[in-house]
Amino acid sequence: MSKITPASPEIHFYTIFLFFLLTFSSCAASQPHDEEQTILLKLKQHWKSPPSINHWTPSNSSHCSWPGITCTNGSVTGISLPDKNITGTIPPFICHLKHLTAIDLNSNYIPGKFPTILYNCSNLQYLDLAMNNFVGKIPDDVDRMARLKYLILGANNFSGDVPKAIGRFPSLQFLSLVQNEFNSGSFPPEIGNLSNLEVLQLAYNRFVPSAIPENFTRLKKLKELWMTKSNLIGEIPEMVGDMPALEHLDLAMNNLSGKIPSGLFRLKNLTELYLFWNRLSGEIPHVVEALNLAAIDLSSNNLTGTIPDDFGKLTKLTGLVLYFNQLSGQIPESIGRIPTLKDVRLFSNNFSGEVPPDFGRYSMLEAFEVPDNQLTGRLPEHLCAGGKLLGVVAFDNKLTGELPKWLGNCSSLLTVMIYNNGFSGNIPGGLWSSLNLKSLMLSNNSFSGELPNKLAWNLSRLEISNNKFSGKIPCSICNANSLELLDLSYNRLTGMIPQWLGNLSNNLLVLDLRMNNFHGTIPGTFARGNRLRNLGLNGNHLEGLLPQSLINCQNLEVLDLGNNKIHDRFPNWLDTLPALHILILRSNRFHGSIGDSKTRFPFPKLRIVDLSHNEFSGFLPTNYFTNLKAMMNMDEEEKGERRYMGDGYYRDSVTVTVKGTTIVLVKILTIFTTIDLSNNKFQGVIPKFIGNLNSLRVLNLSHNILTGHMPPSLGNLRLIESLDLSSNKLNGVIPVQLVSLTFLEVLNLSNNHLVGPIPHGNQFDTFENNSYSENLGLCGFPLSKKCGDHNRPLIQEEDNFEFVDGFGWKAVSMGYGCGVVFGLATGYLIFLTGRPKWFVRMVEGSRHKKSKRLNKSARRQGGRRN
Template sequence: MRIFTKLSAPLCLLFVFLCLKIAFSSSIHASSFPTTHLCSHEEALALLQFKTSFSINYTVYIPGLCDSKANYSKIESWKEGIDCCSWDGVSCDNVTGHVIALNLSCSSLYGTFPSNSTLFFLRNLQSLNLALNDFRFSKIPSEISQFTRLKHLDVYFSQFSGQVPGEIAHLPKLVSLNLSYNSLILETTTLRYLVHNLSEVRELVLSGVNLTSVNPRFFMNLSSSLTTLNLWESELRGNFPNSIFRFPNLKNFYLGGNRNLTIDLSSSNSSSPLQHLYLYDMDCGRRLPESIGNLKSLQYLRLGCNLEGSIPASIGNFTQLTSLDLTNNQFSGPIPASIGNLRQLTSLDLYSNHLSGQIPSSLANLTQLAFLDLSNNQFSGPIPASIVNLSYLDLSSNHFSDLVEADMFSVLQNLETIFLSDNNLSLRMNVNANFTLPMLTDVSFSSCNLSEFPNFIRHSNGLQSLVLSKNSIRGNIPEWICEKDDLEILDLSHNNLIGKIPNCLKFLSVLNLQANYFDGNIPFGFPEGCGLQNLNLHGNQIDGLLPRSLVHCRMLEVLDVGNNNISDTFPQWLESLLELQVLVLRSNKFHGSVQSTKESSSFPKLRVLDLSSNYFVGALPIRYIENFNGMKDPHKDGGSPKYMMVSTGANSYQYSLVVTWKGAERELQKILTVFSSIHLSNNKFEGEIPDVMGKLSSLKGLNLSHNNLIGHIPPSLRNLTNLEWLDLSSNELAGKIPDELVSLTQLSVLNLSNNHLVGRIPQGNQFNTFGNDSYEGNPGLCGIPLSKSCDGNGTQPSSFQEKDELWRFGWRVVVLGYGCGVVFGLLMGYLVFRTGKPKWFVSLFDGRRSQSGTKMRKARRIVQRRS
């Protein structure tokens, strides 16, 4: 026993050592050769059945949002007989083999989402991402509550609709929830359940969800662990509590796009960990308080709330800030010098304010700055010293007025975009300069007093957009322009360029050569698949025919060849261009009738049609007018104004257009997507104005003047409630002015002169503002503003006819009497001269003179009494 006792300790130690060795060896073996757990047969079958619920539609793929391949869906790898844990988008637990994560974002899924989907068999699912698919406005199934272990749910931009189901509140482990940009509605009751039950939620993204009925104060009941709250464009109303800035973990707060929402920025908390603050298109108060500088952890700040006053100097406290965006406010005064403290800043955007003075020298401290946009302000003085790392520089639309040597940009070797347009600058080219900007893609030097093409862009092979409009550049387009194979936008309008248009320019997206001296034909041979979107040759000396090969440019939106010498018939073949929105053929030598060869789908998107000052004949193009769907819906774009444009990379080019606006020719620098007008004046159109014209309810202007139109003004024009100018002058229109036109409350210019209109002029609304010149040349009209009053029936046709008859009769008598009287007078004169004045002559002459005087006095009294 004693011996055993003495040996037991070493034996125990040995036993423990052996056990540890075995355990260690087992551990090494297990880590070297892990056990593989295959996906369960039931879960694989559930996924395969889910796959059959949808078709694959690659048009659902959204470039810029989807990183995956455009023509590939993750579910294409889902095949029977292959472990589902190896399928694209599927993740499994390493121990149990259960499917715990499903990422089907950007998978081009198309079809309604079934409420009895086999997807709900995956009870161990912890993460579900269905973003960027098309579920055809399905409702989110209430069966979502079966995912009791779900932590992450993302259905961003997936075409779900209807009420957000309250069952989402039964997912207690949910950490992140993204329901953004669907057609979903979240009611107060559901939100109350969400904020009460989701005690673990850290990221809540409800941008684009309809929260109209939600009281913003409910969001203050969210978990204190909240790090991200995104309520962008959610139609929230009322006051959002500023206590949100005291959430201890909130780092990302996005509240923009809620126009009826107010938030007070004066209580910013200095201990706030906020890093991203995005408040845009809402009410943030009148001024930006100095206390905003308390948010010292900010890395990204965007404020676009129509703020006034000066930019507070406290922005210098944002030493961690990398991006500052204060666009679309009303800030005035200079940029505070404290901006030089933001040494981490890479992007500074102050576009569209009222900032003035010189650019502070402290801006040179921002050595990390790559993006600088100071456009649409009132800055003056010299252009700021170059910042070496700049890739984007926009100083356009200011008051910079000095002479700028192009050499100053030679150090900007990273520069991709440079805009200096619309200042009072004179950009001078050094003929001996030998520098290039190899990264340059977008250049805009409009109104820079250039007399030649900038030579430093000649070797910028990546050039995509070149705008040199409103300068004094002379001569021909240089050959090196044709060598710019990536070039998409070329605007050389309003210069003194001459010669023929180079054939190589047919490969562009935008070609604007307006207001130059180009002659000859438009280059023929636009190829199949032509990518041209805007062709503006207005105001040159171009002749010949309009090239039929333009039908290959299926993306064409704007065609303006006005004010040239083109001689052709109406281009009916343009009907096949379904994207065409603006067609201007004015002031050329077009001739013949304007009639459609098709019954439908002719110019369905056309919004601006100008055929004025040509030689068109026949009836107005009724069949075309019936199909002008682009002119029938004035509210189709809704919301904030949108303009016609084309984008190149991160930049955009806005279309311009010459129109006859309220009787005067004017160039629109921007074309609103809801702007529409029809100008058919100065032709030889005949027949009546069709009633269907009244269906074009978005029309801003209608000009049918100087034609041979007959008939009445159609009362259906009362439906043109957006009409601002109406010109029907110099036609053969008859009848009354319809009283229904009084409902056109937007009408500011009316011209009905030189027709055959009769009766009382309508009264009320805009008709009380028009003067005599709107009605002159219509002697049958009466009433205000004319001096002619109307009779008790509101008309003057009978008295007018009597006056007219008397007037015409009087002239007949005068003419007849003049002819006969000459002969009679000569005879009487001869008799008197030879015989003296006989008594019979005296009595005859005096009697007729007395009778004639009595009749004339009686007729005059009748006319005066009736008038």
């Protein structure tokens, strides 16, 4: 063993000197405890002591134990106060905390411009000011915070350009500028110089349309690139496949085009790929090395071809979302065997064939959505094998057969939407009463049997229309207190409508019982404050009077009672319903005159009214015509967007007569307007006020007893597409103002007493003989009867029609000429003879007779007074 030699005195001296030097340096580097506490208390006062920092109080414990404060070696290095209701500015003295490296003030209420006072925080490495109220530009010298590694400025109102200085942070690892108002520039290519950058978030901004800078592909350490809705155009650079660290790529909701680069599927670390809502085309690339992919969303593009069979290699895949494309072929069987698969959404494509039978057998499937395809065969037997299936959505396919029994045993189900298929047979008993089921939509199949005696207690939507269900409405429905939509229409249900259904209107939005075999009266139990928006009872055998309790349905938008046996007068009391858009009373036994409304603004939103095929009489309801505001001055396309009645909760549908044909409007455009009063006993003239309804699309007054002239104001119906005034007793000429109706497709004026020439021009040159048949006085194209000069049309003015029943200018001119000649001859005779006795006797005798009649009349009046 060697001997340890004692250290020399010189070594001891240097060791002691070095110890004191290090100790002195440490003390010099530390900021006094009291000074830091004073700064923090001053900060608390500046921010007006929000509750989150009320615990910042002087005490025996160190301020390093205060909420939101982090210390290292006894010095404050971090302030973290996210979502603490802090208001006001960031004060300059915050940088007096000399060792401060991190500031997190996310989700507060700090207004103003970017706080350049933070340039004085020389050690700052982490800065999170997201979700505040900052405005203006990010300064061009923001890189003065040279040590920053994290810069998070998302969800503010920064605008202008992203400064080039953003690309001059040598240590920056995390950059987030999401959800601001950058709108005058594109992405600075200098970002590609951030060689240490791992996360780049530029999503939800309004950059000028720009391609993805190829400089970005130099970010070899980048793990996350998030650029959703950033106004990207052009193609995805192929070189994106040369970013080896990339794990999360989100370029969704842009205008990217071209093919998906095959290099993306070579990225070994890629786990999430989101390219939805672009204009990408071509086929989906084959999987090469991206075997770690867990989520793929390529929906809402123009992709074609098939799903690559090697997607089955993605053994970590949890979500496959490919809806709204043009993909075709069969769904690969290999996908059904992926053990991690939870979410499958393939709807609105052209997939055909059967769903692979192994779907769900090996996985914990939660969502299975394949609607709007061409799929055939039956539902797979194992979709609920994992016991976590939340929804089966397979509507608009060609699926057939009976429903599998597992549907009745899958207690996790929330939604079953399999309408518009070819299913048949009975519904598995357990499905009706499934424990968690909220939505059951089975319409447009061939299901049969009776409705169940037990129904899921929290069911909110039950749609079974267009099937072959029979029997009565069971009381199980009255216990479904959560039910908001009940559609039993187009079945074979019988019996009376239970009175308790009216009580359900407290929750119900839609009650649709159309086209069944119900009889009896309409329930009269609609309570005040109910939520009912659609009541459809069309096509049954209901009779009696309308229940007055309907007046309690103040949210009612659609009331369809057509094709029943209701025997009542017109329900004027309905004109106070503020939301009523559609009123269908056709083909009943309503009678009497409609009369005038006592309401100041009756039917304020009524757009579709059908009272046809009843026994109404009297004059047309002029008072209503003048107040149908929803049929006046309506924007033709409502800001260019097509919207339908019931959007958001139910697509309303009604049966109407349009252009001479009875059709079912499966979806009702909010701009569609119609008045159908045909096949009644209305009499009198067509009121000129009807011309104020300039947004009217269809007007049918046929098969009544209307007389008088067609008002020229009909020419104001600028959007009219179908006008039927046939089978009345109208006379006079066809107003030339109708030529201006350029949307008019169907015109029927047959079986009237119209005369004169048929107007020419625009749509009138397209109508055929049957538009004018049985009007013996009409002439001109397209009729074979030619018009003479005496039939030359005259421009009409409101309340000043031409001449009645065939009197033209020729007849008037003849009368006028004869009168002039007779007058001149008589004057000449008087001049020659002075005062002919025969003329005096004729005039004075007439005057004497008139005087005697007036005297007798006066005596009679005087006698009555006495």
